[in-house]
Amino acid sequence: MGQMMYDYTKSSIIKVSRDKDLFVKELIKASKTLLPYERENLINWLFYFTADKPEMQKWLYELLDKNILVS
Structure with a gap:
């Protein structure tokens, strides 16, 4: 499941990469859901x-x- 979440996070970041607020929101969400090595x-x-x-x-x-x- 970890790899799926990591890939989903990358695709989400690509989609929102033009909007700072959404970009930051996705990265904050990633920091809470991904494992340390995935971060x-x-x-x-x-x-x-x-x-x-x-x-x-x-x-x-x-x-x-x-x-x-940061982990």
């Missing part, structure tokens, strides 16, 4: 996914600074 995988994937999206990278760093996704 680490998600963070790695997010760096890859946002590599060419500077605005989203800013949102991601804001969340990481607030320890939202």
Whole structure:
């Protein structure tokens, strides 16, 4: 079930990636539902996914600074 939740989270993030509020909401939800190793995988994937999206990278760093996704 874990892999299904991880994949669902990634697809949800892709869908809401244009809206900061929804992006943040999805990441907060992911931080509560994913296992620690899945959160680490998600963070790695997010760096890859946002590599060419500077605005989203800013949102991601804001969340990481607030320890939202940290185990």
